[in-house]
Amino acid sequence: MKVEPGGGIRATAHPLFPAKPEVIQALLADYSHWPDLFEVRMRVAELTIREGVATIDLRIEHPLMPGEHRLVTESRSVPNGGLVTDLKGGDFKRYHRAWMLEPAGAGNQTRAAFELVIEIESMVPDWLVAIAMRQELEAHFRIVKQKALEHSRR
Secondary structure, X not given: OEEOOOOOEEEEEOOEEOOOHHXXXXXXXXXXXXXXXXXXXXXXXXXXXXXXXXXXEEEEEEOOEEEEEEEEEEXXXXXXXXXXXXXEEEOEEEEEEEEEEEEEOOOOEEEEEEEEEEEEOOOOOHHHHHXXXXXXXXXXXXXXXXXXXXXXXX
């Protein structure tokens, strides 16, 4: 996690998930249930999928940002496993998230390369956003792991 010189935050991680890449891909691409993968309060206001591109209009409530904030993104699956999400509009200056997925272990696990670059329209200093973001991403990875385990047990 680091503060970008021009503003915003860049986070990278390499989590290991206890399920095949197809399971993780399905969880990450289940756009209507994205709010279930986070502890921060959010809701899907609108979702459209055309030609493999999902446009998601999220409304997010966050303790560091009073009120409800809008994040409109486009997401697409990438060849060989993964998902790339980029900012289309809303209350953010920058938003780019990439998941690259590959099999690990005996093929029943997934090693992920994760990157998130975010800059919000806020008076909150980036260093404080970075602290909160670290905690939120740790919770996000934990929730994805939990859901992957639940799916694997079915």
